[in-house]
Amino acid sequence: MNTRTQTYVDRALAVAGLVALWQLAASLSWVDQLLIGSPMGIAAYLRENLFGDGILLVDFGWTMLGTLAAFALGTLAAIATGVLFVISPRMERAFEPILAAVNSMPRIALAPLFLIWFGLGLASKVAIGFSLCYFIVLSGTVAGGRSVSQDHSVLAVTLGASPWRKFIHFTLPTAVPTIFAGLRLGLVYSLLGVVGGEIIASEHGLGQQLSLLSSQFNTNGVLGILLLLALTGAGINGLMNVLENALLRWR
Structure with missing residues (x-):
């Protein structure tokens, strides 16, 4: 048995x-069980609510x-802003200073304001998720x-590359990782951000179910949804790793 298999x-x-x-x-x-639930109870809840109704x-x-x-x-806005900041x-x-001040505000505290602006529907949850995603991707x-090698920048200028070609052939490949x-x-x-907004006030979503189940003291249901969210997060991270490896195969 090799090391990788042994680890699994x-x-x-x-x-x-x-x-x-x-x-x-x-x-x-x-x-x-009211405090910790049980694995069998969690499995029964997920089976009934995922594959039942x-x-x-x-x-x-x-x-x-x-x-x-x-x-x-959030990604489109952040990359556009980031490219503008790198160029200028x-x-x-x-x-x-403005972006730093906005980024320092706790998003959960801003959630009621988003609810006033966008209502209880999906738009307010998207706004909360956007506010978290934007600053992370922008950074x-x-x-x-800014991580492009100074030697490459000098070489590009020496070879007479235009700012656009310099960005495409030197800055962007270096910045992708x-x-x-x-x-x-x-x-x-x-x-x-979306789940947090759903917990506060929502018409649909896993966060809304979390809020409902916690009010009913349904520990198995709460832990079942948390397990589903954890698996979703792990799946997202794995998918991004596969995509990154595919796009950066040239490295």
Whole structure:
């Protein structure tokens, strides 16, 4: 058995051991199930609501729709702003204090304002996710744009490359890895922002279900949705890794 396979086996055994201990503690009432739920109860909840009546599938669809919309809008705006700042440092110096002040505001505190502006529907959740994604991707874009080797910049100028060709052939390829690091975090934080907005006030979504289940003291339901969100986040991160490796194969 090679090292990689051994690692997967060890991880599976560790998870299985923890789940077995959790189920034993719940079954023997070592800890009240109202506090920790039980693996079997979580599995039953997910089976009924995912594959039974499909309620969670609908809410999952709403959450992912808001996440993808927030990520797409936040990424486009952030990359456009980042490229502008890299090309024009004067513009960055002018807007940096404003953006820093806005970025320092807690998004959950701004959620009621977004609800007033955009209502209880999907738009307010997209706005919260956008506000988180935008600044993360913007930071990665600016850092990537500034990471180009000074020797390459001098070489490009010496060879008579125009600013546009210099950007396409030198700055952008160098910046892509750093930008992707920001994109990976931006997508995860878009999900967090959308779910957070749904918890506060929403008509649909996993966050709305979390709020409802917690008010009913349904621990298994709350933990089931948290497990679903954790698996979704891990899947998003894995997908971004595959995409990054495919696009950066040339490196």
